[in-house]
Amino acid sequence: MEPMDSQVTAVALSDSDSFSVDGADAADADLQALRRLSDNLAAAFRSPDDFAFLADSRISVPGAPDIRVHRCVLCARSPFLRDLFARRAADAGTTEEKGKEKEKNKEEKDKVELRELLGDEVEVGYEALLLVIEYLYSGRVGALPKAACLCVDEGGCAHVGCRPAVAFMAQVLFAASTFEVTELTSLFQRRLLDVLDKVEVDNLPLILSVANLCSKSCVKLLERCLEIVVRSDLDMITLEKALPPDVVKQIVDARLNLGLVSPEDKGFPNIHVRRVHRALDSDDVELVRMLLKEGKTNLDDAYALHYAVEHCDSKITTELLDLALADVNHRNPRGYTVLHIAAMRMEPKIIVSLLTKGARPSDVTFDNRKAVQISKRLTKHGDYQIEDGKASPKDRLCIEILDQAERRDPQLGEASVSLAMAGDCLRGKLLYLENRVALARILFPMEAKVAMDIAQVDGTMEFTLGSSANNMPPVDLNDTPFIMKEEYLTPYM
Missing domain, CATH: 3.30.710.10 (Potassium Channel Kv1.1; Chain A)
Known part of the structure; x- marks a missing residue:
């Protein structure tokens, strides 16, 4: 009988010879086995219902x-x-050593x-x-x-x-x-x-x-x-808001070494602009007004609208716009208008506020992008394609608002043309439209809210939520107002 060592040696030599002949097949078999193992383990995760009894x-x-x-x-x-x-x-x-509520806390x-x-x-x-x-x-x-x-x-x-x-x-x-x-x-x-x-x-x-x-x-x-x-x-303001202080310091030091910024300001705005920004951070528009009276800077030089749109609440942006002291189409050093910044912020109220104040949706950045393109490149495909009956996310609303604003060709007084329609026909159409508005507010609350923000109303004349609609003088729908009175035109201008 052969010694055990010689048997082992013979087996080892036999395996070595087999590998030299069938090495490629063995490698393929190993690869297939690994793939099968990978697929089997993945199935335990991809099919949670089939493996629910195993998940812990x-x-x-x-x-x-x-x-x-x-x-x-x-x-x-x-x-x-x-x-x-x-x-x-x-x-x-x-x-569990404490004993009670074991089953209750298991989940x-x-x-x-x-x-x-x-x-x-x-x-x-x-x-x-x-x-x-x-x-x-x-x-x-x-x-x-x-x-x-x-x-x-x-x-x-x-x-x-x-x-x-x-x-x-x-x-x-x-x-x-x-x-x-x-x-x-x-x-x-x-x-x-x-x-x-x-x-x-x-x-x-x-x-x-x-x-x-x-x-x-x-x-x-x-x-x-x-x-x-x-x-x-x-710019340093954007970097300061987005990055931790130690990273911002590295960027400042590197820009100083390369001579890209001056040692005096290190790329940051001057003190007067910073004061305006701090006032906006504090939601204090009245303080902004006082700082402007000092004459050290103005809203355009401070890019105050850009800053408010990017970093502040929509209410502050609206109040700043109401001051009527800034150019709503002013560009910052990077070539962005205020509307471009709003398109990045993706807040429907802010976009609506800017559009109603005359922001141009057709303006392009230095790299030839419009506001609607900016919003589209920030929006995930899954957030835009929604199921029927579900509320629209803000991203989709912003794109739709900007898209419609770009396509729209406004004509002076177009909103008041309907008042020239006469009699009972107009009354019926108005009631029909108001019913549709009421239904839209139920089915599409987010879109309806944005639409009412655009119109600056609380509701329609028939379905008013507040008292703002009562400020309008009454209109006799049985008379044809061939001459439009100023009080009828004012809310639409």
């Missing part, structure tokens, strides 16, 4: 369905999640809030979180979701550097870095580095802030992004 935890995302997960998979793949669930298990064990014990996972520094969307968790299961990156990665400007945008595409990649990067998933972090850092030169300048602070939070795992991205921002035309 849920991640709660505001405004979205809970994500059912399996702690064993997440803990095996992520050191961060392993520590998190270990702490929660230890805390739960301490609570809450298994639920993890998104805030507990990722904090408040970066708002990670539902789709981005799904992609990261699916990667933990399968080890593969799935197709990027169109609803979250594409903007609405389908004709003029390549969807490489627009806000939805950039924001999605930044969110995935932050979540992957937080979960300590090095492969996924490296992958999305490379993706952002590849498109960084194509990213619109206004989206750079978003990437820079995320890269700064992930600084240890995103050194290359942080350095490259800082380099681009330093040489960009982004």
